[in-house]
Amino acid sequence: MTYDRLVCANCASPVSEGRCPVCRANRERMQQESPLAGLNPMMLIALLAVLVAAVALLAHQTV
Numbered sequence: 001m002t003y004d005r006l007v008c009a010n011c012a013s014p015v016s017e018g019r020c021p022v023c024r025a026n027r028e029r030m031q032q033e034s035p036l037a038g039l040n041p042m043m044l045i046a047l048l049a050v051l052v053a054a055v056a057l058l059a060h061q062t063v
């Protein structure tokens with residue numbers, strides 16, 4: 001999602017210019033919503049646990 005063309009409801013100027021606190025808050029929030037930022041450590045650990053459980057289940061079934 002690009003925010004270059006997004007217009008602020010508060011100051012009616014492009015959010016990317018950051019002219020008011022609402023713009024700056026929106027800009028910061030959208031910059032933090034990158035795919036890498038969404039992967040927090042807890043989610044990685046949960047994902048790893050699911051993967052280990054799936055492998056264990058698979059190994060158990062084949063034996």
Ligand SMILES: [Zn+2]
Nearest residue numbers: 008011020023
């Ligand atoms: Zn604004």
